Amino acid sequence: MGTITQSPTGTKPATLSNDEILRYSRHLIMPEVGMDGQLKLKNAKVLLIGTGGLGAPLGLYLAAAGVGKLGLVDFDVVDFTNLQRQVTFGTSDVGKFKSEAARERLSNLNPAIEIQAFETKLTSENALELFKDFDVIVDGTDNFPTRYLVNDACILLGKPNVYGSIFRFEGQATVFGMPDGPCYRCLYPEPPPPGLVPSCAEGGVLGVLPGIVGSIQAMETIKLLLGIGDSLAGRLLLFDALGMKFRELKLRKNPNCPMCGEHRTITKLIDYYEFCGVRGEEAPGPDVQVPEITPRELKSRLDRGDDIFILDVREPHEYQICSLKGHLIPLGELTRRVHELDSSREIVAHCRSGKRSAEAVDFLRKTGFRKILNLKGGILAWSDEVDPSVPKY
Amino acid sequence: MAVKVIIPTPLRAYAGKRDSAEFKAATVGEALGHLTTEFADLRKHLFTEDGKLRSFVNVYVNDEDIRYLSKENTPTKDGDTISIVPSIAGGCR
Numbered sequence: 001m002g003t004i005t006q007s008p009t010g011t012k013p014a015t016l017s018n019d020e021i022l023r024y025s026r027h028l029i030m031p032e033v034g035m036d037g038q039l040k041l042k043n044a045k046v047l048l049i050g051t052g053g054l055g056a057p058l059g060l061y062l063a064a065a066g067v068g069k070l071g072l073v074d075f076d077v078v079d080f081t082n083l084q085r086q087v088t089f090g091t092s093d094v095g096k097f098k099s100e101a102a103r104e105r106l107s108n109l110n111p112a113i114e115i116q117a118f119e120t121k122l123t124s125e126n127a128l129e130l131f132k133d134f135d136v137i138v139d140g141t142d143n144f145p146t147r148y149l150v151n152d153a154c155i156l157l158g159k160p161n162v163y164g165s166i167f168r169f170e171g172q173a174t175v176f177g178m179p180d181g182p183c184y185r186c187l188y189p190e191p192p193p194p195g196l197v198p199s200c201a202e203g204g205v206l207g208v209l210p211g212i213v214g215s216i217q218a219m220e221t222i223k224l225l226l227g228i229g230d231s232l233a234g235r236l237l238l239f240d241a242l243g244m245k246f247r248e249l250k251l252r253k254n255p256n257c258p259m260c261g262e263h264r265t266i267t268k269l270i271d272y273y274e275f276c277g278v279r280g281e282e283a284p285g286p287d288v289q290v291p292e293i294t295p296r297e298l299k300s301r302l303d304r305g306d307d308i309f310i311l312d313v314r315e316p317h318e319y320q321i322c323s324l325k326g327h328l329i330p331l332g333e334l335t336r337r338v339h340e341l342d343s344s345r346e347i348v349a350h351c352r353s354g355k356r357s358a359e360a361v362d363f364l365r366k367t368g369f370r371k372i373l374n375l376k377g378g379i380l381a382w383s384d385e386v387d388p389s390v391p392k393y
Numbered sequence: 394m395a396v397k398v399i400i401p402t403p404l405r406a407y408a409g410k411r412d413s414a415e416f417k418a419a420t421v422g423e424a425l426g427h428l429t430t431e432f433a434d435l436r437k438h439l440f441t442e443d444g445k446l447r448s449f450v451n452v453y454v455n456d457e458d459i460r461y462l463s464k465e466n467t468p469t470k471d472g473d474t475i476s477i478v479p480s481i482a483g484g485c486r
Binding site: 053141142143144147165166167168169170172187188189190191192203205236238240242243247248249250251252254332 | 480
């Protein structure tokens with residue numbers, strides 16, 4: 001397992017310039033890379049899906065290593081909360097498209113390679129067209145629909161998919177889509193229902209973690225391109241940063257896999273948002289519909305002196321960042337601590353964005369609370385609409 | 394000696410912030426039963442309402458996926474490690 005077929009498009013440069021020989025000197029003097037290997041890298045085309053946390057070390061190392069063509073797919077814009085881990089970007093990039101900001105940074109790192117920025121969202125309509133000119137696809141996305149989409153498109157086109165994902169202190173990495181190797185659906189036939197697994201935006205992530213997992217993906221990509229070493233294909237690498245432990249699990253090809261099994265039932269790309277049960281990531285919104293109050297309404301009612309009990313369902317460490325001086329009961333403790341609430345009083349529940357508090361309101365309504373409202377948009381909206389001195393996080 | 398169950402980061406909030414727990418158990422199902430008895434909040438994250446292991450939660454005994462062994466009836470012996478490996482999607486944007 002290990003070698004891949006490079007797409008036969010275009011003419012392949014057969015030599016390196018003197019500048020390139022100097023630049024790649026530390027590769028060229030290694031017999032495992034050498035001139036042949038460096039030319040393989042120069043002739044290789046790698047597509048990065050996502051230029052965020054995982055995409056940062058991926059882009060930097062693959063560009064530095066001399067991968068001849070890098071494609072960068074991202075529709076997102078750099079914001080201040082990205083800078084804690086997305087080390088491709090600088091403060092002056094805030095507000096720019098990520099794919100374009102990354103293209104500028106990587107071109108500066110290595111002007112000798114071709115970098116193509118795709119300021120677009122990967123969809124079932126454009127994925128096959130985008131993937132077809134590349135040899136290896138690297139999945140550095142942040143959501144289940146796109147991960148299933150990347151997997152299926154790679155299987156349909158027969159391209160390797162270098163996979164990495166992270167959560168808080170934990171990472172996973174492997175290589176899917178190798179001939180005879182398993183695919184993402186062999187590992188996880190179905191995504192979790194929305195809301196059951198928290199996202200990075202809710203759960204947080206230690207900034208170094210994507211650096212480590214993305215670097216592992218970069219290493220696996222280079223090994224595939226060079227055809228050296230033992231690929232992670234067939235193995236799921238688990239990384240626990242707190243315990244600083246690497247573990248490895250066997251990953252088998254599922255003979256009944258609907259995507260890569262003998263009797264595949266999926267023969268084209270599908271609607272991945274429907275498959276994952278989410279409406280779309282731009283407007284996550286609460287998963288449940290509950291009565292709401294806007295920050296402005298709440299403010300005017302409090303100013304009027306209305307008796308309103310503010311319930312904060314965030315975590316204690318979030319309360320330390322900022323608060324509306326509410327009564328703190330983290331969502332996870334609400335079932336146990338519901339007796340602290342007085343159902344005869346009017347209650348407004350809030351969290352950071354309004355999602356967790358919607359769950360809290362839904363739960364409390366089911367247990368008999370009637371005078372309870374969700375603060376629409378949470379403390380973020382309060383900061384935008386009522387009191388900008390409350391910091392956003 | 395007992396069987397060690399490793400609790401993954403996303404589920405630690407429902408397991409008293411523990412990263413692992415040890416139980417005397419002869420099968421994977423028994424160990425997970427002990428785990429969800431001790432940490433009741435974990436149950437809905439691991440099992441469906443009719444008690445089946447959820448499809449997006451993979452369970453391994455040492456480095457083998459129990460789907461390719463005897464599923465929840467997979468026997469365990471002292472010193473085995475059971476890993477719960479849920480799907481995570483973070484990239485992270």
